[in-house]
Amino acid sequence: MTEEMMELVNGQVFGVWFLIGAALVFWMQAGFAMVEAGFTRAKNAGNIIMKNLMDFCIGTVMFILIGFSLLLGEDLLGFIGRPGFDIFTGYADFDWPNFVFNLVFCATTATIVSGAMAERTKFLSYCIYSAVISALIYPIEAHWIWGGGWLAQMGFHDFAGSCAIHMTGGICALIGAKILGPRIGKFTKDAHGKITKVNAFPGHSIPIGALGVFILWLGWYGFNGAAATSIEQLGSIFVTTTIAPAVATVVCMAFTWIKYGKPDVSMCLNASLAGLVAITAPCDVTDAFGAIAIGAAAGLLVVFGVWFLDNKLRVDDPVGAVAVHCLNGIWGTLAVGLFATDTAPGYAIADASGNTLTGLFYGGGFTLLGMQFVGFAAVAAWTIITITISFLLIKALVGLRASEEEEIIGLDVTEHGLASAYSGFSIMDVSNTMAMEINQNTSLGTEDYEAASEVQKNAAISVAKVLTPAAAGMYKVVIIAKLSRYDHLRKAMNALGVTGMTVTQVMGCGIQRGAGEKYRGIEIDATLLPKVKVEVVVSKIPVEDVIDTAKKALYTGHIGDGKIFVYNVGKVVKIRTGEEDFAALQDVE
Amino acid sequence: MTEEMMELVNGQVFGVWFLIGAALVFWMQAGFAMVEAGFTRAKNAGNIIMKNLMDFCIGTVMFILIGFSLLLGEDLLGFIGRPGFDIFTGYADFDWPNFVFNLVFCATTATIVSGAMAERTKFLSYCIYSAVISALIYPIEAHWIWGGGWLAQMGFHDFAGSCAIHMTGGICALIGAKILGPRIGKFTKDAHGKITKVNAFPGHSIPIGALGVFILWLGWYGFNGAAATSIEQLGSIFVTTTIAPAVATVVCMAFTWIKYGKPDVSMCLNASLAGLVAITAPCDVTDAFGAIAIGAAAGLLVVFGVWFLDNKLRVDDPVGAVAVHCLNGIWGTLAVGLFATDTAPGYAIADASGNTLTGLFYGGGFTLLGMQFVGFAAVAAWTIITITISFLLIKALVGLRASEEEEIIGLDVTEHGLASAYSGFSIMDVSNTMAMEINQNTSLGTEDYEAASEVQKNAAISVAKVLTPAAAGMYKVVIIAKLSRYDHLRKAMNALGVTGMTVTQVMGCGIQRGAGEKYRGIEIDATLLPKVKVEVVVSKIPVEDVIDTAKKALYTGHIGDGKIFVYNVGKVVKIRTGEEDFAALQDVE
């Protein structure tokens, strides 16, 4: 009787914990929103948050209509659950906790993709993608694994979703980012179209991104632990779910320190997530050693993945979603076959005849590993096929990518009429700007002013003195331009031979056209528009060329494209050489 | 015996969950702080956070002293609980969990108001309000509903507080915002005092605001679920608490997309909250269909509410607190009477004789709806009367509103001596600036530079070239001013006929007066003061008029009010027309 009572007790205790776990997984939506916002540019922050919010909300609607029954309905041939509307017709006997729990898992799968496709995807297209994955792609493969489908029947083990959630989301992320193409400026190409350089686009708020990682880590205790059914099992899951990401982060720190010279903050934050993804499938079947090994590999895999996408696949994944979720999702799925050990409490992996199966490194041979591989391959194939069709259909029907103008200006204002997610702050996109082309060693040999020669002193600090304004030959050109034309302008100036400019963010205040954006239903008067002020001083380069080039670079056909002021700055004494010539203007900034 | 044991088990399980739920409701304080900070301006961020922190802390003190016993003390005539000090005199037998749980609910009610009254309320007055609502207004009406008072006896149903918490807080928010009046610049008036325009004040950090919404949504699982007493009931509450906000958000997105042309980020975030508020009262008595209907209506109601306050009531509610909490609180309260259904697990709404009552749309007729209406009306009347008296008394005794100077400079520095909540960032208030008055269509007909005529090119990019500095007639006036005088200056310049200026945020570094602010007890040397640099180029408008006007606009009677530099910029060639005249300065920026 005590046995029976304990079962009742555990039913109550772990029933409530199951729902608490679901709430923690819901909380991961906030984590994804913060990670993705923090690791992308400020001009798209509102858009990425909106995508993260809407994939949960649209996903909920789709999950009610079709997804839930495809996942957990009565099994049909091992492939899908029977579609139905029990949630409406049989609410009194509905499986409420499982609905919520599976819904938040589904939403996690969907939201992974937004990061990889950030900063250039049309909002409408993202909404459609989000509906498709929540309605069909995820529920069907999850049915195979968790809904009594063929993989479940075979003995495939994916406790909390390295395969069902993360790999699936990660594959969608990879294919989506590939079909979309890279953000403007991500890859520099030479005249033959060959990529000569990968450019970094630093995230606009590391603290917000880091907060997102902490949120996700917290949520993961629910993600991995919610389905536990004993204190022992839950405790062990907490242990492995803590060790793997911690080790992954330490390994990544050491590796980036050695390889890149400094410990990389955002990569280490990614490594924590990588460790969490990798331990997700095996969290209930590994011991401490397994968790350490799985985490260590994850910490390296994420660095490799980021490098591989940038340098080999040439896929632009702004937040590292593919390296984190796809690669480590695969790794975690296979790791079950390597590290599963029956010293883990509540261990229950067995073949159809009930024989316990353990991992390769724990003497279990290749059987379990083989089953894990089959599961990985089947789900990967399903996901690749369905998501490719989905994205190509969306592309054909409504288009997948925002226009160049929208991308440069930012999706916040173009997609949502949100002038800035940080109203009142001066923000400038410093990422898609490439180096001017000449390089030189700038050290002058001494850091001690007194010991420096006059030539060294003057070379370090150039002084342009305007003695009398009457003399000719030297001009300061001040250009007020739209932010979105800055990159054109910079390139055009560089092509002309200009080697340095001073750039200031200013606000243009003036009469505006009537068609303003709406913020909460109220038209915004964009009377203080962010602009950029570029100052160039030229002498050898004809000032008329500078003006013509600037006009061409800024022109879009609207009054207000820009303003150019030219100042005759007269005679100049370059103190560097003591001479009165103009050559010194070839200085670097 | 099993029955009895199960009761004991459930007592333990749901006893712990009750406290976990209370912790989640505490967490909603962070959500309110982030939402309200993110959706208001940076210059008041510290103040709004301080208000959110202090209403919890002051509320705790008041709840100990009087609030808790008024709420849960022995019922006196159905109206109040008997005041007492059991927490001090009978600690050993005190009802600890209920104290914490009701305290965090009380604090939620209080904190709703800070958003609607943000950016212009005196801090001291807010503290007093906060004490009053926590000590008297909330505990008494909550006693009616949850403390065994007359509404509870009647059968009124408000499971988690659409009425007791959100409507009450929302009504206080509405009345507070109305008595306070709008923020400076919110409504543009014509000469007769008629409002001709509503101006948008975009929030300073959408990511922080969105984080707040996610925090609130997470906390709501505790808010709605904490009082559940079975897995089934808790599961069903999680289902309805997930569906309603998700549907509300989708509906709001679709509606703003259609109505305003683009899906509005901050309105959708509000819609999530609206759905949560609306499902709060009926969360335990509705099914999936009810949750969908309630959510869909909430998603529309919040858009309507924001519009209605701005355009009809002319009440300035910076964060949409009234639309979210007041309107949807009422909606949720009444929705119980429409959608209550006994298919919900643990359903227990009954009249005094024990007959089960269901909602109008589920065949229950008007009985329950009528009771819900009585509850709504009674609590609304109580709240309207008591809060109006409270605010008017506070206004009479210490004043309710910050001075105009304080409001323009920002409450962070004026109320708390916090020079900036974002020290080191350049921040500018871009909201309370109105458009200059002439409008025109700015399209020039072509976006292709090569195809554009010379006239089109020159009209798009004006070039002011200073050929020789000797010629007269054109001046560049550079004005360095305090941030708080910028709006005066802009209006004065506009009145003078200036149509465009370039505005830069600069820092003034100079000798300061001694009476500095204190940060953590240390006097801050405000040696780097944020200033604004305004550049105007004039030709037809006499430069002396510009100087006089600027001096008048900037004057406050202190050394350091500003500096004006005038440059004679000589002869100008306007390339637009090829002529050498000055008319082209009438350009838009």
Next chain:
Amino acid sequence: MTEEMMELVNGQVFGVWFLIGAALVFWMQAGFAMVEAGFTRAKNAGNIIMKNLMDFCIGTVMFILIGFSLLLGEDLLGFIGRPGFDIFTGYADFDWPNFVFNLVFCATTATIVSGAMAERTKFLSYCIYSAVISALIYPIEAHWIWGGGWLAQMGFHDFAGSCAIHMTGGICALIGAKILGPRIGKFTKDAHGKITKVNAFPGHSIPIGALGVFILWLGWYGFNGAAATSIEQLGSIFVTTTIAPAVATVVCMAFTWIKYGKPDVSMCLNASLAGLVAITAPCDVTDAFGAIAIGAAAGLLVVFGVWFLDNKLRVDDPVGAVAVHCLNGIWGTLAVGLFATDTAPGYAIADASGNTLTGLFYGGGFTLLGMQFVGFAAVAAWTIITITISFLLIKALVGLRASEEEEIIGLDVTEHGLASAYSGFSIMDVSNTMAMEINQNTSLGTEDYEAASEVQKNAAISVAKVLTPAAAGMYKVVIIAKLSRYDHLRKAMNALGVTGMTVTQVMGCGIQRGAGEKYRGIEIDATLLPKVKVEVVVSKIPVEDVIDTAKKALYTGHIGDGKIFVYNVGKVVKIRTGEEDFAALQDVE
């Protein structure tokens, strides 16, 4: 039998709650990261987050290897637990929940220190410190208290770690900050090296810091409550854990309002934490009155502590970690001896013979207080000795402090190659700048423009009009400099007699040297480098002196150290006096 069953039930219920509590304590890592990032400067935000992330991850590795067994292994002479590797050798029977729970507590201890040593500690040295405290210092003293060591045997009571965690972390923070020395610019010294002034360094994001406080407060319900074993005890712990910080915050607000003239936001946030720290040891043994008293004292103690460190100890603790954790940790430890009362549910403090002991103010005499004092003194002595040795060894071996250049530029870029934690934002360090030296009363007597005399008007707004550019004697010098040299430049200009300058953040765009930083393995092209533009107008001071001084201040021996432009601004009419002289340039900004 019911008794036995209840024990089983409670074992399950509180077993799961124990793990949920551990997850909440993990969440406090996010709180520390946000508090410390928000309350320091933007240029070190990535570094402080990295430190918070890594101390958890490195701590986990050390805790696996040695820390856990030292803490909870079989007791050896009351001093340490027997080192061992049960986690590897006996995973099937491992105490998983206790491992996770104690690990997150250990990480809390370690992370306290990062705040006090923020903005100037070498990252490598911090990693080493973090390993040492997690491996040895914390586990051994925690073994005394919680692992069955000599303090536990004696009857010392520290329920959740005022002493074991917070005081220990706080002492390490104090000693670390002392050995490190203050941040550059924190203390102004006169010619004799005597400190004449303490300077405030405002935090760069109060909202992020406040979020951290809310996170910590939420986490504290797990921190204090996780080890509870009955609903009554847990409920009481929630009550005391809510009351103490709330009262502390209210008291601190009132005190700073009275003492400093305005309620200080960041100090009140610190006070909430102070109240939480102080209630940590006695949370399970005090009643409401005790919690109020403990909280009130904590709210004062934190203000005193911040003042004491700044003004007496001259220790620079950027986030107030010592005042919060060290002082209030001691206070909480001793408070057990003052306020412990057996009206608290589950009360169990007893001496070796089993006699119940209560606090001094509850009639228990000095016995318990004496024991608490012994515990405090022993742990303090252990911590002082071991951490001092550790820091001095680290200092000798690898150095503890970043170089002056690294500190001024910021640790994000110098330690991690992260150009900015807020890419795209204009950020400037406004803190380590001191006042220029002359002070004066700037009020001109009237705030009404019409009533002001011409002299008053002109004194308030100075106008420098350049009538003809031919006249000599007045120069505008524009200096473009690296951000890190701004402070040198400002001081040098001030020494020369300059009293006001206009400072603008600009971006220098030019050809850069090749050795760029790496972000996620990709070299960053620092083509848009943050620079500062300083504008000075001089007449009496020879312009050549300004140029020479600026060159000297900016020189570091690299091309690109800066640029100086000199404009001859000709004749000037100072409207203040109507005269055409230059004296008026002695204006304040």
